[in-house]
Amino acid sequence: MKIMKANGLIEGIKKQTRNTVWKHLDALAADSAVYSTHLKGLSPFLTDYDAYMYCNDTSVVIVCLDYCGHGAKSIYDESKHLSAVILSDYQAPRLSVVWQVAMAVDLVKTVFEKSRPNLDVYGLLLTEANILNVYPLEEMWDVHHVRVIDDFRRLRGHKIKVNENDTLRCKSYVGVISNLSLDDATVDIATTSMSSVGEVVDDDIDDLFRTPDENNGLLSDSNSESDNCCDNDDEEENKDIKNVFDDFLFPEGTISQNPTMNVKVNILQPIDNPREELDNLVGCGDIKRRMDELVALTNYNKMMCKLFPNGKRHDVSLHSVFLGRPGTGKTTVCKIYGSLLHQAGALSKGHVVLCDRGTFIGTLWGDEERSVRQVLEVARGGVLMIDEAYLLNGKHEHDPGKLVLPLLMNILADETQRDIAVVLCGYKEPMMKMLDSNPGLQSRFPNMFEFQDFSVSELLEITRRRIRDYEYQFTTEAWEKFCGIISGAYSERDPDTWGNARFIANQLERIYIRHAERCMKQRPASQRELLMLTPEDIVPIHVARPRARIGF
Template sequence: MVQELLSKDDLTKFNLQQEYDNSDIQSVIDILESELLGLKPVKNRIREIAALLLVDKLRKKLGLVSSSPGLNMSFTGSPGTGKTTVASRMADILYKLGYSRKGHLITVTRDDLVGQYIGHTAPKTREILKKAMGGILFIDEAYYLYKPDNERDYGAEAIEILLQVMENQRDDLVVILAGYKNKMQKFYDSNPGLSSRIANHVDFPDYSAEELVKIGKIMLEEQQYQLTKEAEDVFLEYVKKRMEKPLFANARSIRNALDRARMRQANRIFESVGRVLTKADLVTIVPEDILKSSLFNS
């Protein structure tokens, strides 16, 4: 059978590189590289998924039988590790390869899907699903949909509707469920129907302190600020301390910390009224702007 298949189609030729170039996937990969520092395992996984989809597309062109690859995904990891950003780029890839009709991303949480009284959940969930059709529905902290200890909770109804759509309209909607890894595993254990519909599991590692400092410098450069060398050393110390505290959210926490540093810098400049300022004064973050954080004074 295999020999017959090959002898029939072995003269059909195609240029894989040309197909890849025509898809313009590389532009999305390049954007992902520029947007996110590190995360090599995640980026490799996205490339693997893109490669599978491209090969599947080529197989269909050659008339080979090919079941549609499962596209629903699970993104696990701490807050601020780039899950939403990667989901957005994944939406672009699916659109460029023709696996998504619109290529848009709808991001929701439990509150967008689950109602507070009988008869409220179904229309809320269906309205969100209607908006997401032709693209990707990204459900953050998806495990909050399931609250088995609360008999009056309507999350189970939202899950049931979601399961029906994932089965009956799987060619027109991709669902990405996201959240902390251990909580997501418990969520899947409690909902085997959902677990069986997830084909791709992608784990997002936490950033190192050094990576977070680099991310912070990129954030500052985008707003035309810079750290002095001494301030960069202090900021690394700040990041290491902050990582040990509760509610740390990787790049999200770094952005918040730098916003506060900019406020302190502005206040420092304001208090120096009467002194002639230079452009360097306006763009430079110095150690004092970071050391005044409560983290160093607690």
């Protein structure tokens, strides 16, 4: 194998294209002079991304993988300078991944500024997005020491080889970089000043470059108390950086019903791969098909508008009704719905604002209208989900809840209020009664999705997926006992109060507690046994049974 020259690492990265980059990275992994490794995030700027690091004595290359979904169109409005938040006429504001890579490169460069002033640092971003104006920006990105290659398919599927050769001197770079923490310095996003970080860790870098004898063996000690503290604090360290963008897009969900009464609403942020999440849902076959139809029509309208600007478009109402009992997945699907519509360009943000009757009904006259207008403002660009919406249609003639839905319809009739989707949720029977009592509602909410109760086999599949998240396994006897409990609970359930997937979540929560208690008392002999759920852990929880009918 021909060894790459020390100064050729970055130049080789700059020359790569979509067709050559994988072969080149494989060649780097086979190069005995280049150390490479996989980093699960890089604090503080790339904590949510897979990152790889390649280095030799004089160079460091950070490779970032952006799994944003193939074909997601993107336009970077960076004609003059690199921007942290990208503002575009084509989509909602977003945090620039290129900027995050450039900041990571600057941080690494600053860290080594005094101890290794001649160290060259470069970034490579591989993204599934289709950046429409990538070519005019390549020169400016290179000035910021970043190379961008876009329009990949299924980045997660690529197996990237690494060369973690402990004998290479440059391995110590990785130890310093991977342990960076926001506690070491205050990172000023506006000015991107990193000088204080370098001052803090210069001494540590010098220590790492000493021989093991000089360090008293500390170079190879990866189990020190300080290392463990850094690992445990990763989530807290990166929270401030992440919240900068979250707060920019999604303001705090607090509304003022009146001068003395504030109400909080929950905001669910959009997900990265809604199509994949929809496919992974257990059951919901008809829901998936209907979602595909609505998104397809939205995309078709968008395409026709571009091709025939003066042509007539199909009317597409995004407002929907979700019918179903608790635990059937209405909130989960609503979150996917908002993200799908955002990807299709129908919504500018794609977040979900969760509300119920209490969100709108205050204590003073006029609270309902104030609440509705504020909630719509918070939900603008996303989905407003009203749970148990039929409770707004109270039996009393003067129930203030009766004002909410007409107010919503009047406001949404305004053509400027198109950047929002309202979803009314609840049990089928009272929801249908509410819709029948108000014909105007049916015309405003033409999309109706019915969520059926899960079958026993679907509930067991939900169980398998949930315990897989914790790497648990049932023993054969425990699984048989669990299946018997679920089948019995299902056959004796009260259809009006049955919790569906929530029942599974509650049952598993009880199992986890019993499992933890048993393991702390009996201390399993191996790690494998620590993850095995046994019959002792399986204890049934109470199931509400149908009430006995009185009379004939």
